[in-house]
Amino acid sequence: MSDRRPIRIGNFSGYLGDRFTAIEEALAGDPVDVLMGDYLAEVTLAGLATTYRQNPERGGFVASFLRQLAPHLGVIAERGIKVVSNAGGFDPAGMAAALRGLVAEAGLSLRVAHVEGDNLVGRLEEFHAEGFALENLDTSAPLKDWGVEPIAANAYLGGFGIAEALRAGADIVVTGRVTDASLTVGPAAWWHGWTPDDWDALAGAVTAGHIIECGAHATGGNFSGFRTVPGIVRPGFPIGEIAADGSSVITKHARDGGMVTVDTVTAQLVYEIQGPRYLNPDATVHLETVQLSEVGRDRVAIAPVTGSPPPATAKVAVFAPIGFEISTMLFCTSPDVEAKVALLREQLELLLGDVVDELDVTALGTAAPDPATQWAATVPIRVIATAREREQLRAFPQAVSSLYLQGFPGFHHDGHAQAAREPWPRIDYWPALLPAEVLVHRAVMDDGTVIDAPTPSRVATDDEIAQPRHPEPEAAPPTGGRRVMLGDLAHARAGDKGGNSNVGLWVSDPAHWEWLRTTLTTDAFRTLMPEARELTLRRHEFPHLRAVHFVLEGLLGTGGSSNLRVDQIGKSVGEYLRSRYVTVPEDLPG
Structure with missing residues (x-):
């Protein structure tokens, strides 16, 4: 060295x-x-x-x-x-x-x-013939069971x-x-x-x-x-x-x-x-x-x-087209937002339900009570449809525009935004595993010289790379305290890995670490984020960083490029958690 x-x-x-x-x-x-x-x-x-x-x-x-x-x-x-x-x-x-x-x-x-x-897309048949299943990192299913034709595979x-x-x-x-x-x-x-x-x-x-x-x-x-x-x-x-x-x-x-x-x-x-x-x-x-x-x-x-x-294995990102999608943003104004969104959903299902494969109508936010401005009373509604074939989505723009005079009162879109007219491809993601030893990793110089990348003398066993299991903290039952927004005490950042979202929450003040560690149990996380109640969660602690980390398996479907969440790659999960209120002891500093 x-x-x-x-x-x-x-x-x-x-x-x-x-x-x-x-x-x-x-x-x-x-x-x-x-x-x-x-x-x-x-x-x-x-x-x-x-x-x-x-x-x-x-x-x-x-x-x-x-x-x-x-x-x-x-x-x-x-x-x-x-x-x-x-x-x-x-x-x-x-x-x-x-x-x-x-x-x-x-x-x-x-x-x-x-x-x-x-770039391994040209070697997939070779790998299948040699018995490499390219198992999905999350489900362990073999790539041949995917049912679609990959257009890209990169280690x-x-x-x-x-x-x-x-x-x-x-x-x-x-x-x-x-x-x-x-x-x-x-x-x-x-x-x-x-x-x-x-x-x-x-x-x-x-x-x-x-x-x-x-x-x-x-x-x-x-x-x-x-x-x-x-x-x-x-x-x-x-x-x-x-x-x-x-x-x-x-x-x-x-x-x-x-x-x-x-x-x-x-x-x-x-x-x-x-x-x-x-x-x-x-x-x-x-x-x-x-x-x-x-x-x-x-x-x-x-x-x-x-x-x-x-x-011993390399991760391979495999992508394949699974159809098409089209979306638009509509707006409704209070009162009766929930009923208006329900009417929109019912009308679109009547018009498109037998035509498209998936139809999602999601209201974003809530209207302010006694709003001071029209915009404080306005709620965006994201509408998205998917289908295996492009032609199935041709009816989408007309179906949406047909509701201006027969939909909920105040139905409108952003008149300055270009309306969606053509569907676009929908790409799915398959995180695969492949023995690293079959890769050909090399540098190619400007004179054509090819240099193979060296490899380590040994690779890890499965036990050596397995994520550690941290026991759930034995949180004391609440005995009163004050309610504060989690974000007043903790930072957070969230990200994506295929269909999984992750979020780390940590505190700057060492005096807050034990409280954070014992408060953010898996059950508490499910309470803070109802969307995660039915998901498999993995919880880890990082004492040196004063951080608690969660992996939310499947929150993002099979990947950011294909799921229908508005927060497609989970970037706002941490901020949502910070907006939730939690109980802290009266004597907790800060």
């Missing part, structure tokens, strides 16, 4: 659609060794798969990345900064070629490499393909579906000379990568304490400083808005996890060992982090 100074990795994208000017901002900010951009969320992959299938000649990569990067290639070359991104999508080789064209036009000598091996690769490309002299590395954290692990492994058996160091890099992968998520964006964040109107992007032992410091560009605190880092640590064992292709991270400390303004240190061998 090297004795080099910590590598500084600056994020410039957390998803497809993030701030376009981020690369420019990062280059104008504090020095970094590597610029890292993440574009490929599960929902993004679903949409990109559809676009690629319809227009393969347009390429399956994130074209906007080329426009982001092109004006800054000269500065990147001058400063010797490396660039790593998964914007290659379904065609990293095509994106690498396009980037080489931009480099040549600029008269530069930057070397561009790509990582391949994640979540680790960081060593990126590391090998950088070791071979690449300046820019583009990938397809690697794990989000791999975009940080790869550069750190290259910089410090790690091997695939350096599990503690790799686990530390995975942890740092998990925190900075979502951009401003770590600097105050989407943070339940947003009112305390300076410059929240335009929060800056994070930087991870990763040392040779895997310990790290999370910070940000000093000139930019936002902040980095123990709470903003905790928010990202509990985001989109399945429990204390955070499984990654390069290491299994024991998140319960993570400790955070503020070591300066906008500087949070992470150490120690315990790692162990990675799982």
Whole structure:
């Protein structure tokens, strides 16, 4: 392991659609060794798969990345900064070629490499023939029982393909579906000379990568304490400083808005996890060992982090079209909102019930009593229909518009919003498992040289990666107290993993931890969130973070790209919980 100074990795994208000017901002900010951009969320992959299938000649990569990067290639070359991104999508080789064209036009000598091996859609028949069932991660059902034809299947690769490309002299590395954290692990492994058996160091890099992968998520964006964040109107992007032992410091560009605190880092640590064992292709991270400390303004240190061998299986994101959908937003005004929504539902079922496969009518919010304005009395109603065939949904626009003169009083829509006329594809998600040993993970250099990514000497057993079971706390029966909103004492952040939603709740004040831990039992959670009463819940505790974490199995159906919830990927679950009232002892401080 090297004795080099910590590598500084600056994020410039957390998803497809993030701030376009981020690369420019990062280059104008504090020095970094590597610029890292993440574009490929599960929902993004679903949409990109559809676009690629319809227009393969347009390429399956994130074209906007080329426009982001092109004006800054000269500065990147001058400063010797490396660039790593998964914007290659379904065609990293095509994106690498396009980037080489931009480099040549600029008269530069930057070397561009790509990582391949994640795209498995062409190997599915081979896997079936060899007896690999690609079992669903949540249901254990074999892929052959899905009943639809996949259009995309991509393995979540680790960081060593990126590391090998950088070791071979690449300046820019583009990938397809690697794990989000791999975009940080790869550069750190290259910089410090790690091997695939350096599990503690790799686990530390995975942890740092998990925190900075979502951009401003770590600097105050989407943070339940947003009112305390300076410059929240335009929060800056994070930087991870990763040392040779895997310990790290999370910070940000000093000139930019936002902040980095123990709470903003905790928010990202509990985001989109399945429990204390955070499984990654390069290491299994024991998140319960993570400790955070503020070591300066906008500087949070992470150490120690315990790692162990990675799982023997790789996760594969499989997508398939399952039909079409169409939706619109209507509005009703009090009084009698409940009756008006019921009438709308009944009328639409009469018109469409025998035509479409699913029809969902959801009222959002409630009207204020004695409303001061018309808008305080107005409730939005989201109407969505799905069908296996596009033609089944052709009647939807006319059915909705036919109710203006025969529906509930005050029936209207936003006259300034374009009405939905054409259905759009509905894509379902299948999180599969595949033995990692069958993957072909490699870097491809600009001269055609192919370098295989190294693998660890051993992988974990099932027992080593199993999530720990934490006993339910023995909460004392309530003996009185005061009622407060949970959000007055606790922060929260929620995320999605396929059909599961997760939410972590934590307290900043150590004096509140025992109360939070004993209050947020599984039964109490079901009371706070009635939608979860019939779901399987998994509960975990993170004492170092003063956090209680829940996984809500199946809240999101089979995935964000296909379920009909208005909060499609569960991002507001945490804020909903914070809005609920709970009982606290009279003597609880704060």
